[in-house]
Amino acid sequence: MIGNFPYLAVALLIGLGIYTLIYKRNLIKIAIGITLIENGVNLFLITLGYRKGAIAPIFTQAPEGLKMVLPTPQALTLTSIVIGVATTALILSVAMIIFKKYGTLDTDEVRRLKE
Amino acid sequence: MNIGLLETGSGNWNAIIWLIMFIIIGISAIWIRSHGEDQYKKNTDQTKPFLSGNREISKEDSHVGASHIYWGFTEALKRYYKPMVALHTGNINDYSGWIILVMAIIFIIVGVS
Amino acid sequence: MSSIMTHAPALVIAFPLLAAFLVPVVSRLNKKILGIFVAVVLGFTLLITLLMAVRILPGNPLIYVFGGSEAGLTLPSGYTVPIRIIFHIDSMGIFMGLITAIVSFLGAIYSIAFMDKHSGLEKYYALLLLLATGMFGMEFTGDIFNFFVFLEIASIASVALIAFRSNLSGEPAEAGFKYMVVSSISALMVLFAVGLFYGQYDVLNMATIASVMKFTQLDKIALILLVTVLAMKAGSVPMHMWTPDAYSEAPASITMILVAASQASLYALFRIIFSLYNITLNTITIGWIIIILGLLSMFIGVTMAIIQKDIKRLMAYHAVSQTGYMLLGVGVGIAVLANPIALETFGIKAMEGGIFHIMNHAMYKGLLFLTAGALFYRTGTRNLNKMGGLGNNMIYTAIFFIIGAAAIAGIPPFNGFASKLIIYESVFQFNPLLSIIAMLVSILTLASFVKVFHSAFLGPKMEQYKDVKEVPKSMLFAMGALACIIVLFGLFPDLVVKYIVHPAVMALINQSSYTAVILGGM
Numbered sequence: 001m002i003g004n005f006p007y008l009a010v011a012l013l014i015g016l017g018i019y020t021l022i023y024k025r026n027l028i029k030i031a032i033g034i035t036l037i038e039n040g041v042n043l044f045l046i047t048l049g050y051r052k053g054a055i056a057p058i059f060t061q062a063p064e065g066l067k068m069v070l071p072t073p074q075a076l077t078l079t080s081i082v083i084g085v086a087t088t089a090l091i092l093s094v095a096m097i098i099f100k101k102y103g104t105l106d107t108d109e110v111r112r113l114k115e
Numbered sequence: 116m117n118i119g120l121l122e123t124g125s126g127n128w129n130a131i132i133w134l135i136m137f138i139i140i141g142i143s144a145i146w147i148r149s150h151g152e153d154q155y156k157k158n159t160d161q162t163k164p165f166l167s168g169n170r171e172i173s174k175e176d177s178h179v180g181a182s183h184i185y186w187g188f189t190e191a192l193k194r195y196y197k198p199m200v201a202l203h204t205g206n207i208n209d210y211s212g213w214i215i216l217v218m219a220i221i222f223i224i225v226g227v228s
Numbered sequence: 229m230s231s232i233m234t235h236a237p238a239l240v241i242a243f244p245l246l247a248a249f250l251v252p253v254v255s256r257l258n259k260k261i262l263g264i265f266v267a268v269v270l271g272f273t274l275l276i277t278l279l280m281a282v283r284i285l286p287g288n289p290l291i292y293v294f295g296g297s298e299a300g301l302t303l304p305s306g307y308t309v310p311i312r313i314i315f316h317i318d319s320m321g322i323f324m325g326l327i328t329a330i331v332s333f334l335g336a337i338y339s340i341a342f343m344d345k346h347s348g349l350e351k352y353y354a355l356l357l358l359l360a361t362g363m364f365g366m367e368f369t370g371d372i373f374n375f376f377v378f379l380e381i382a383s384i385a386s387v388a389l390i391a392f393r394s395n396l397s398g399e400p401a402e403a404g405f406k407y408m409v410v411s412s413i414s415a416l417m418v419l420f421a422v423g424l425f426y427g428q429y430d431v432l433n434m435a436t437i438a439s440v441m442k443f444t445q446l447d448k449i450a451l452i453l454l455v456t457v458l459a460m461k462a463g464s465v466p467m468h469m470w471t472p473d474a475y476s477e478a479p480a481s482i483t484m485i486l487v488a489a490s491q492a493s494l495y496a497l498f499r500i501i502f503s504l505y506n507i508t509l510n511t512i513t514i515g516w517i518i519i520i521l522g523l524l525s526m527f528i529g530v531t532m533a534i535i536q537k538d539i540k541r542l543m544a545y546h547a548v549s550q551t552g553y554m555l556l557g558v559g560v561g562i563a564v565l566a567n568p569i570a571l572e573t574f575g576i577k578a579m580e581g582g583i584f585h586i587m588n589h590a591m592y593k594g595l596l597f598l599t600a601g602a603l604f605y606r607t608g609t610r611n612l613n614k615m616g617g618l619g620n621n622m623i624y625t626a627i628f629f630i631i632g633a634a635a636i637a638g639i640p641p642f643n644g645f646a647s648k649l650i651i652y653e654s655v656f657q658f659n660p661l662l663s664i665i666a667m668l669v670s671i672l673t674l675a676s677f678v679k680v681f682h683s684a685f686l687g688p689k690m691e692q693y694k695d696v697k698e699v700p701k702s703m704l705f706a707m708g709a710l711a712c713i714i715v716l717f718g719l720f721p722d723l724v725v726k727y728i729v730h731p732a733v734m735a736l737i738n739q740s741s742y743t744a745v746i747l748g749g750m
Contacts, residue, residue, distance in 0.1 A: 014420075021211040021413070027405065030207065034412045041419050048427040073426065076373055080419060083380045087412055090384055094391055094405045101398025107207050110402055113473045114205030121646055121722040124577040125653045130641040130719050174688040181612030181683035182537055185675070189535055196535065203469055203532070207406050213466050214413060218456045221517060225452055228513045 006047040013040030027095045027105045031088065038084045042077045049073035234299045236280050237292035237315040240325070240364050243273050244332075248357035255350035263340035263702075266353045270333040270360065277329040281322045285731050289318040289745050291370075302746050310433045310746055316370025318742065319731035323583070324367040324495045326728075327590045330713070331488040332360040334706040335481040338598055341700035342481055342605060352392060359385040359485060366492045370746065372425060373432050375496060376418050379461075382489055383411035390478040390486075403477035410470045414457035421450040434504055435746040438739060443508040451509060454500050455517070461493035464555060465524040468548045472536075475544035476610070480601020481706075483540065484594040487547055491586050494551065498558055498736060506739040507566050515563025518555050523665060525552030530672045538610050539600045539680060543593070546636065546676070549669060550589045556666065557582020557651045560658045565737070574654040576733060581650030583736075584729045588643045588717065592635035595710040599629045602699040602707070603684060612683040619685035621696045626685045628707045633681060635714050637674035643714050646721035 013036055020033030049070030055062065057071040095105065102110055119131040155161050164171060171177060189196060232239070247269040255262050284290055291300050292315040302310045317325070336356065343349060362382025369375050391404030422432070424446050429437055441447065460467035471490075475483045501514065529549030536542040561579035564570040602625045603618065604610055619626045635642035638649075648670060656663040698704070717724050735741065 018211070018215060021409070022208050022215065025208065030409060034409065037413070037416050041416050041423065044420065045423045048423055079377060083377070086384055087380070087408070090387060091405065091408045091412070094387070094401050094408060097391065097394050097401040098398060098405060101394065101401060111205035112399055113402060113477070114203060119720050119722060121725065123650045123653045124574060125657070128646065128649055130646070130721065134641050134719070175690060178616050178687040181679060184679045184682065185534055195531070199528070199532065200535070207409055210406060210410055210469050211413060213469070214456065214460055217467060218452065221452050221456055224517065225448060225510070225513055228510060
């Protein structure tokens with residue numbers, strides 16, 4: 001029933017994230033773009049473990065005779081979400097310092113380091 | 116003299132023999148130079164530096180700054196440098212643009228071959 | 229003693245990691261011994277790395293299974309694939325580990341005197357130890373998701389260190405922001421490729437993926453993603469523009485460690501091409517792509533460097549250019565990987581040149597950045613137009629600068645000449661034009677360092693620098709240690725190539741030796 005729809009969603013999310021990184025000029029929007037790419041990759045990892053008609057991978061009081069989805073991608077995704085939290089926190093605090101020193105968040109102005 | 120001998124596949128290189136020859140040739144050069152004329156007249160034009168006939172204003176003024184040292188080189192290659200420096204904008208959107216562009220080019224090359 | 233050797237891979241990660249969390253506690257007790265504490269911890273790590281190198285380099289790789297009943301048990305009973313996180317250190321891994329250990333130890337010693345006027349030093353040292361942990365993990369791990377985790381640890385720590393000096397002006401924060409965006413893109417694309425591998429083969433261990441690899445379309449996509457983003461993290465053109473910003477705004481000791489972090493990404497690129505894929509991929513295409521990236525990096529790096537006014541930006545462009553040499557050497561090795569006659573004649577030599585250049589570059593580029601830091605410490609500026617005549621006062625710094633500049637330009641008898649000679653002669657047999665461009669770039673490198681030496685050190689004493697003294701002893705010690713290594717490697721290059729570089733190259737080329745250690749059921 002689900003088919004290939006999650007993979008389409010992954011491609012859409014990563015494509016939108018890359019579009020935001022290249023064409024949007026506000027530093028906060030660039031941070032949101034990075035979060036979009038990260039969400040797309042996390043969705044990709046979870047979708048890899050899905051098996052048709054399977055239940056959650058918990059052994060306690062599990063019904064008999066049913067397959068379980070793969071638990072390893074869920075562990076990988078948890079690690080990636082935690083790393084994403086640290087990345088987002090750091091990039092937003094660096095953006096705050098830039099706003100305090102430069103007075104603007106436009107990428108065309110925040111380029112004293114050029115050539 | 117095998118201890119410092121590097122074989123590069125099409126020849127050999129030995130840094131210790133190079134160093135010994137450098138010292139021998141250097142000492143003989145200094146010895147030959149010490150047999151030259153060592154008299155000079157003080158406080159005449161012989162002690163002043165030659166700046167193509169111009170007067171020397173002061174020692175501090177004659178120090179060529181870093182931006183002016185290779186003026187001839189950068190002036191001759193201006194047609195290469197102007198677009199190249201303009202490409203290095205410093206804009207973060209361009210940095211991501213370059214990554215995606217190179218990824219797309221490599222996709223096409225590896226996909227075709 | 230043997231139990232230290234069994235647990236050495238875990239100790240190398242555990243020491244800096246635990247010390248990073250102890251640093252705020254130590255700074256509460258006594259602020260002045262922070263630098264010495266960090267230097268002692270990193271010196272201990274250097275010792276353990278040297279012990280491991282003595283055992284691993286003759287050809288015995290070291291395995292460490294995290295959470296296993298014994299350290300070498302990769303396949304527990306009843307399992308046919310390794311299921312735990314495994315640290316797999318072979319000769320190439322310990323080669324990079326040696327570079328990281330030396331560079332982080334000397335960076336910590338240099339920071340004792342260099343950062344003494346800053347506040348908030350406990351955060352600086354904690355981040356430095358975390359950066360060292362991340363780099364060691366990247367180089368020693370045998371599990372591809374673990375590589376992503378350590379890559380992110382190193383990136384996040386280095387962003388905070390680059391933006392460390394942003395209390396006075398905003399440029400370090402801008403450089404930190406750019407580096408964070410660029411390294412987030414690269415880390416997420418690495419995770420996407422890890423997902424592609426896991427979805428097809430159900431294993432995360434690099435040796436196991438290598439043994440079951442069939443080169444499908446999805447594997448091609450994963451290869452292209454990994455090659456592009458890891459080449460970008462190493463600083464190759466045309467994705468190099470973060471390098472001058474990040475390297476110039478970071479404190480000088482951190483720049484030296486960042487150079488080693490970029491080399492660790494370069495190591496990961498080579499590991500993926502050689503040990504994961506080997507000859508299943510189309511070696512001529514990938515080889516020529518890496519050669520073209522190397523050529524562009526060499527030429528554009530050095531021509532942009534000549535026109536710079538800021539001393540550390542100039543040296544950062546040179547770091548881009550020297551990365552081109554490594555890509556050129558190893559790219560020639562990749563291009564002839566499927567051709568055994570050419571591989572014997574010049575392929576192995578080209579790879580030896582490229583990989584020897586990695587170690588030489590870390591040493592002399594580190595020395596040059598430390599001298600730039602010494603100039604900034606005494607004069608307060610990085611602008612070459614404002615400096616002049618400093619050779620009268622800072623004699624030791626001038627001598628170390630001459631040694632570093634002669635090494636990077638490839639002048640005998642220093643180590644740069646040895647590795648560049650090997651690259652020139654072997655690449656010439658592959659295609660003469662590449663070698664000629666490499667020699668041209670070497671001449672331009674010498675030209676730009678003559679410019680730096682003239683503007684900063686030569687000339688009459690300037691008014692405002694009358695009272696400038698020599699830098700403190702800990703900075704001189706760090707610079708002197710690097711200069712000694714440069715001179716020694718230059719005088720005895722054959723010993724280095726025979727005992728350190730050649731085992732690393734053979735470990736990369738023989739994929740079967742990489743997989744047999746894990747799957748042979750040790």
